Amino acid sequence: MSDAIKHECGLAFIRLRKPFSYYLQKYGTVLYGLNKLYLLMEKQHNRGQDGAGVASVKLNIEPGHPFLHRIRSANHQPIADIFSKIMGEVKDLEQYQPDITQHPGLMKGHISHLGELLLGHLRYGTQGKNLVEFCHPFIKRNTIPARNLALAGNFNLVNTDELFDLIGIDPGDFQKQSDLAAMMEVIHHFLVRADEASPGSLDVAGLLKKAVPLFDGGFTVGGLIGNGDSFVFRDAHGIRPAYYYISDDVVVAASERAAIRTVFNVGENEVMELMPGKGLIVKAGGEVTVETILEPKERRACSFERIYFSRGSDEKIYRERIALGYNLSEQILNAINHDLKNSIFSFIPNTAEVAFYGLWKGMDDYLERVKVQRILSWGKDFSEEKLREMLSRKIRVEKVAIKDVKMRTFITEDTSRNEMVQHVYDITYGTVRKDTDTLVVIDDSIVRGTTLKESIIRMLARLSPKKIIVVSSAPQIRYPDCYGIDMSKLGDFIAFRAAVELMKDRGKEACLQELYDRCKELARTGQLHTENVVQGVYKPFTSEEIADKIAQLITPPEISTPVQVIFQTIESLHRACPTNTGDWYFTGNYPTPGGNKVVNKAFMNYMEGKNVRGY
Numbered sequence: 259m260s261d262a263i264k265h266e267c268g269l270a271f272i273r274l275r276k277p278f279s280y281y282l283q284k285y286g287t288v289l290y291g292l293n294k295l296y297l298l299m300e301k302q303h304n305r306g307q308d309g310a311g312v313a314s315v316k317l318n319i320e321p322g323h324p325f326l327h328r329i330r331s332a333n334h335q336p337i338a339d340i341f342s343k344i345m346g347e348v349k350d351l352e353q354y355q356p357d358i359t360q361h362p363g364l365m366k367g368h369i370s371h372l373g374e375l376l377l378g379h380l381r382y383g384t385q386g387k388n389l390v391e392f393c394h395p396f397i398k399r400n401t402i403p404a405r406n407l408a409l410a411g412n413f414n415l416v417n418t419d420e421l422f423d424l425i426g427i428d429p430g431d432f433q434k435q436s437d438l439a440a441m442m443e444v445i446h447h448f449l450v451r452a453d454e455a456s457p458g459s460l461d462v463a464g465l466l467k468k469a470v471p472l473f474d475g476g477f478t479v480g481g482l483i484g485n486g487d488s489f490v491f492r493d494a495h496g497i498r499p500a501y502y503y504i505s506d507d508v509v510v511a512a513s514e515r516a517a518i519r520t521v522f523n524v525g526e527n528e529v530m531e532l533m534p535g536k537g538l539i540v541k542a543g544g545e546v547t548v549e550t551i552l553e554p555k556e557r558r559a560c561s562f563e564r565i566y567f568s569r570g571s572d573e574k575i576y577r578e579r580i581a582l583g584y585n586l587s588e589q590i591l592n593a594i595n596h597d598l599k600n601s602i603f604s605f606i607p608n609t610a611e612v613a614f615y616g617l618w619k620g621m622d623d624y625l626e627r628v629k630v631q632r633i634l635s636w637g638k639d640f641s642e643e644k645l646r647e648m649l650s651r652k653i654r655v656e657k658v659a660i661k662d663v664k665m666r667t668f669i670t671e672d673t674s675r676n677e678m679v680q681h682v683y684d685i686t687y688g689t690v691r692k693d694t695d696t697l698v699v700i701d702d703s704i705v706r707g708t709t710l711k712e713s714i715i716r717m718l719a720r721l722s723p724k725k726i727i728v729v730s731s732a733p734q735i736r737y738p739d740c741y742g743i744d745m746s747k748l749g750d751f752i753a754f755r756a757a758v759e760l761m762k763d764r765g766k767e768a769c770l771q772e773l774y775d776r777c778k779e780l781a782r783t784g785q786l787h788t789e790n791v792v793q794g795v796y797k798p799f800t801s802e803e804i805a806d807k808i809a810q811l812i813t814p815p816e817i818s819t820p821v822q823v824i825f826q827t828i829e830s831l832h833r834a835c836p837t838n839t840g841d842w843y844f845t846g847n848y849p850t851p852g853g854n855k856v857v858n859k860a861f862m863n864y865m866e867g868k869n870v871r872g873y
């Protein structure tokens with residue numbers, strides 16, 4: 259991955275179904291749940307770099323004693339920071355009573371986070387700021403236990419303002435900036451109503467059925483209620499991922515299946531997908547149900563989860579990434595004129611590595627077909643040496659690019675900064691035959707193209723290949739995301755800039771103004787959600803034209819090595835990742851009405867020179 263696409267958030271939910279003494283007996287520790295939560299979060303640390311948080315609820319607590327706790331951190335290593343504090347409490351206690359960990363009751367009384375209900379979160383902000391105040395879980399306290407709520411999720415909502423209006427709340431400055439704050443108010447509003455209606459027996463599914471349809475966005479959200487009930491729900495299109503596992507001991511939910519598998523050591527089919535629109539509800543007594551909260555709509559699960567966000571250790575995701583690379587083989591063979599002898603294949607570390615193996619397989623299959631054809635065409639006319647030579651032909655793969663330094667902010671002076679930026683990546687010398695070999699490098703996506711231009715292309719050109727081909731295992735990113743990925747500004751996308759350049763080249767700049775006027779007209783009549791005007795920016799051009807323009811844009815002016823860029827097609831993406839058909843960032847087809855509004859607003863912001871998000 260050369261361009262960091264801002265990562266997703268990750269959710270980790272654990273509900274212990276037995277008393278703490280049981281875990282002490284069976285697993286040797288009362289801290290079983292917290293240990294598992296720690297692992298479940300660590301195994302998903304790919305999903306959030308801004309911060310993390312944990313909330314916990316204790317069951318059956320004497321009135322007057324605290325039962326809901328929450329800890330958050332936006333430190334450098336937020337997960338470690340949180341758990342060192344949680345475990346610090348245990349160490350402190352052990353100083354006074356060395357065998358305290360053998361006493362479940364005492365532990366539960368003294369360790370704030372030793373609750374049966376645990377909710378962990380990893381954040382990459384898509385709204386508000388990257389501060390600890392914005393880290394999840396958010397909590398709301400009340401003297402009535404059933405009206406206490408902790409919430410955390412992987413989501414983005416595009417109707418935050420409307421939500422406050424709907425429940426008649428005038429948000430403060432902080433709340434205005436946070437979709438989680440809006441979600442909290444809405445769910446809490448219905449939680450209070452539900453508690454009023456039947457004190458002592460909350461209808462969790464019922465209250466979610468009232469609250470959740472009001473949210474426009476993609477979401478997987480977990481919640482703990484002070485009365486001991488808890489839930490996880492998912493949007494109707496299944497945009498954000500959600501998985502769960504139920505055993506006699508625990509109920510677990512998380513954003514990634516492989517994380518649950520690893521932490522609980524269970525098989526692929528033991529971990530279930532929480533289907534679109536469903537809610538996983540665990541009552542205070544431990545009963546679990548999966549209920550329909552929203553009528554499921556057309557499945558549009560985010561394909562970027564498969565291309566890049568989720569960990570490639572997942573059984574299915576691994577195979578899909580292999581297929582993504584494999585599917586690119588034909589386009590690449592055409593680009594190198596089937597000249598495998600003079601082509602070297604490599605990848606941009608690290609996330610593109612699996613797709614690279616797929617590409618390698620694709621090339622190998624082709625080479626094998628060629629070998630068989632050639633050998634058959636010889637008839638009886640061959641020697642051992644000739645046969646050996648033919649069989650020894652291999653795809654040439656090398657580790658060419660190396661991820662090196664993280665740019666340090668202390669370099670501020672422009673010229674040295676540019677010089678330094680180059681060195682974010684390094685190259686392996688002696689791998690390429692000068693002016694003879696074509697270098698094919700696969701990356702998982704190209705968003706802004708900045709790192710390619712500033713570092714990778716410059717570095718690769720130092721090896722003097724005949725040509726550089728950059729292959730993207732994702733299609734062209736043309737439209738903003740508004741469902742949890744922080745890529746919301748059109749002017750940032752190299753594909754968008756390429757289309758604008760092409761318009762300029764062809765004297766069609768007026769087209770942009772026309773599209774802008776169209777947006778303004780739609781905005782005036784409150785119709786911004788009805789169509790995606792930005793599709794008109796790309797319409798006059800073929801994908802190849804845009805790819806060629808991107809190649810020009812990412813080639814630094816002083817580099818004379820020809821550069822070509824090849825993208826995955828949308829069809830082959832869907833062939834490779836059949837269950838995750840969400841592709842709005844590539845096609846502009848948004849699953850929810852807010853999507854069109856966001857893309858049109860993003861375009862208006864671009865035209866007006868405003869560097870803000872479209873939601």
Ligand SMILES: NC(=O)CC[C@H](N)C(=O)O
Nearest residue numbers: 266267383384385412413
């Ligand atoms: N990436 C995410 O899921 C972000 C969650 C939420 N929108 C936030 O900014 O906190």
